[in-house]
Amino acid sequence: MDFSVITANFQFLVVQGLLGLGGFTGGTLRLAIPAIGLGFLLGIVIGVARLARTPWLHVPATVYVEFFRGVPLVMVIFWIWFIVPQLLGLPIPEYGVALTAFVVFEAAYFGEIVRAGIQSVPRGQVEAATAVGLTGAQTLRFVVLPQAIRNMVPSLVTQMIVLFKDTSLASIIGYVDLTKAAQIVNNREIRPFELYLFVAVVYWIFTYSMSLAARRFERRASTT
Amino acid sequence: MLWSGQSGHWLLQGMLTTLAISALGWILAAALGVLAGALRTVPWRPLRALATAYVEFFRNVPLLVWMFFWYFGVPPLLPEPVRQWLFDHSAEFWAGMVALGVYHGARMSEVIRSGIQAIPRTQFEAAVAMGLTTGQAYRLVIVPIALRLIVPPATSESLNLLKNSSVALTISVAELTFQTRQIETYTAKAIEALTAGTVIYLVLCLSIATIMARLERRFAIPGMIARGR
Amino acid sequence: MRRILALTLVLALGAAALAAPAWSQEGTLDKIAKTGVLTIGTRTASPPFAYVNKSNEWVGFSIDLVEQLIKPQVEKAVGKPIKVEKKESTPPTRIPLLSSNAVDLIAGTMTDTPQRRESVDFSLTFFYTGAQFLVKKGSPIRGVKDIAGKRIASQQGSTNAKIIREKYPQAQLREFPDQPAAFQALVQGQVDAYTNDGIQLYGLKAKAANPAQWEVVGDFYSEEPYGMAMRKGDAKFKQVVDAGLRHGFESGKYFELYDKWFGPKGEVPYPMTPQVKAYLLKQIGK
Numbered sequence: 001m002d003f004s005v006i007t008a009n010f011q012f013l014v015v016q017g018l019l020g021l022g023g024f025t026g027g028t029l030r031l032a033i034p035a036i037g038l039g040f041l042l043g044i045v046i047g048v049a050r051l052a053r054t055p056w057l058h059v060p061a062t063v064y065v066e067f068f069r070g071v072p073l074v075m076v077i078f079w080i081w082f083i084v085p086q087l088l089g090l091p092i093p094e095y096g097v098a099l100t101a102f103v104v105f106e107a108a109y110f111g112e113i114v115r116a117g118i119q120s121v122p123r124g125q126v127e128a129a130t131a132v133g134l135t136g137a138q139t140l141r142f143v144v145l146p147q148a149i150r151n152m153v154p155s156l157v158t159q160m161i162v163l164f165k166d167t168s169l170a171s172i173i174g175y176v177d178l179t180k181a182a183q184i185v186n187n188r189e190i191r192p193f194e195l196y197l198f199v200a201v202v203y204w205i206f207t208y209s210m211s212l213a214a215r216r217f218e219r220r221a222s223t224t
Numbered sequence: 225m226l227w228s229g230q231s232g233h234w235l236l237q238g239m240l241t242t243l244a245i246s247a248l249g250w251i252l253a254a255a256l257g258v259l260a261g262a263l264r265t266v267p268w269r270p271l272r273a274l275a276t277a278y279v280e281f282f283r284n285v286p287l288l289v290w291m292f293f294w295y296f297g298v299p300p301l302l303p304e305p306v307r308q309w310l311f312d313h314s315a316e317f318w319a320g321m322v323a324l325g326v327y328h329g330a331r332m333s334e335v336i337r338s339g340i341q342a343i344p345r346t347q348f349e350a351a352v353a354m355g356l357t358t359g360q361a362y363r364l365v366i367v368p369i370a371l372r373l374i375v376p377p378a379t380s381e382s383l384n385l386l387k388n389s390s391v392a393l394t395i396s397v398a399e400l401t402f403q404t405r406q407i408e409t410y411t412a413k414a415i416e417a418l419t420a421g422t423v424i425y426l427v428l429c430l431s432i433a434t435i436m437a438r439l440e441r442r443f444a445i446p447g448m449i450a451r452g453r
Numbered sequence: 454m455r456r457i458l459a460l461t462l463v464l465a466l467g468a469a470a471l472a473a474p475a476w477s478q479e480g481t482l483d484k485i486a487k488t489g490v491l492t493i494g495t496r497t498a499s500p501p502f503a504y505v506n507k508s509n510e511w512v513g514f515s516i517d518l519v520e521q522l523i524k525p526q527v528e529k530a531v532g533k534p535i536k537v538e539k540k541e542s543t544p545p546t547r548i549p550l551l552s553s554n555a556v557d558l559i560a561g562t563m564t565d566t567p568q569r570r571e572s573v574d575f576s577l578t579f580f581y582t583g584a585q586f587l588v589k590k591g592s593p594i595r596g597v598k599d600i601a602g603k604r605i606a607s608q609q610g611s612t613n614a615k616i617i618r619e620k621y622p623q624a625q626l627r628e629f630p631d632q633p634a635a636f637q638a639l640v641q642g643q644v645d646a647y648t649n650d651g652i653q654l655y656g657l658k659a660k661a662a663n664p665a666q667w668e669v670v671g672d673f674y675s676e677e678p679y680g681m682a683m684r685k686g687d688a689k690f691k692q693v694v695d696a697g698l699r700h701g702f703e704s705g706k707y708f709e710l711y712d713k714w715f716g717p718k719g720e721v722p723y724p725m726t727p728q729v730k731a732y733l734l735k736q737i738g739k
Contacts, residue, residue: 009509023510069429071387071425073390074390075418078404078418079422082414083414083415083418090554091554092555165287169288172394174540174541179292182292183292184498186292187497188498188505192637193293193300199289200290203285204284204285211284296637296641300641315643396628405545405609409548412548414549
């Protein structure tokens, strides 16, 4: 077991693979952070649409959710990588492909969490809001969503952790994230045990911190 | 769509491989999940700590990394006869299965743990009062009830396992997604290949979900919560 | 109900996709003129054609050919300076990447074959080699006649995989998504031999941790002329690429680059035989 391969390539692995600064298109964080943000926003749209009364909104939203929850993320990545550029007639860079795939896929899951969160707000709140004179949209924005978001934080953070881990799949299309950087080094040096253990630990540091932060938030917020 | 001959054959093989690796992985995951989930609720600190360490380490690392780790990193460390056997018998399939089983075992343990914790403590106390040891109480009373409670989230996790089997293509397991790429490589018909694969996954997932929903209704324990995540 | 909806959506998608005729046919040169970027698909672990070296830089013979021979010609054709962007492509992904417009040119280790010419166009041949086997020193496998019943690794989508699968079905063929995966399988003993074009095997051997452990064996069981692939029917772009290679042959720049990578002091010494040199020059009428 020879860990010098890690120290020799540490800069490449962390600076290029994790942060995305260097000669290759890549970076786990550069992909994960926007994906989480945009995925959540799209998820709110989907989640709210699923609860809408008009079928024009809730049927497409339901089909969307059922579809993306029934196929593997790897498939979605391949679709966007090969087919979308053909259909649109434009090339899409790897970063764009990966980001789109993650946002579109995870939005289905975020949507379900948002839906459950909204449904967990007691009906009385909505009725009180209407009684006070707020419109439907205002009720959603000022009364329901804030409470719903507080309820959904644990599931939300869990899903964000899942998304963070899923960014490793971008390596399949050549995006140089942390996993791909390890692959590149391994292809040359052939030290898989040390390299992949190192990568596992780095991922673990991030995801475990995220879950600790969530638990702290949960403890503080649960004083209701 | 022409699903005869070479392409149809590859698709069928891919689907069977996906089902095989998912089924075997599921068995491993269920076993590890029940064990770890239960251990996390027992009164002995060291057992709880061990189970927690397993869960927190394995589920917080991406499955792809585990695939590479089990396939490339572990075999060189195994004794020679084991290694030779593996290489003669599709090492990549077993590595993929172990990766899936250990990873999803960690995730399932959380589902089972919350199921166990949803059971009123009185059940456990009654079992002990009747003379059962802790181990027997878990085996004969707690775990069976918990399993019936957790059918919805367990179904969701099981479907995740099925979908995650696609990650095994990175270590050349000839599962369904790998085969759609194979078809596409040899026939250049990307859209048809991907559509076929997607439809098969959808049908598999939706069928399993429907069957499990029906099972859940049959096994639901009246009066207990845990319906709908 | 939902199941039906979802399935309908997918089948509708599939049907629409089949009906749709596919890609826009804007010429590659026009696209490059607009964006200022020539995107090439190349390998990351096929020394010395295209690979990531010890300093984690992406370099190689094919990459040099593009940057030093093709790029100037493209710049002349579009009338402005351009950038060369590299994307990773592997045997199973290179044609789809080309047809989806993700890359404009495949410059790696792609063999020019009549069957592939049905989907893509090739430039002039820029390298000539043949398929062989990489084995551990002292292995009983000495050539294609010895592979019956043995586990042979190859890259998914390569000419080698196709030939072994069709002509030598008694061998146990295992296909891997790329060269490093196949090589690791060989290193770990999962397969008995790895088949690829001779020069790539020499490159792997040269860069391996212990080169003396490996041998390249066997007569060429197939001929492998390498060409750069581009979208079919784009005559103007093909003209430019060929002009770049032609200029390289005539001016001698090609041979300088060859010497840099394959010469006695190069990464992978592989002297060019007179027959190969004559073949390359015959393409341009010399």
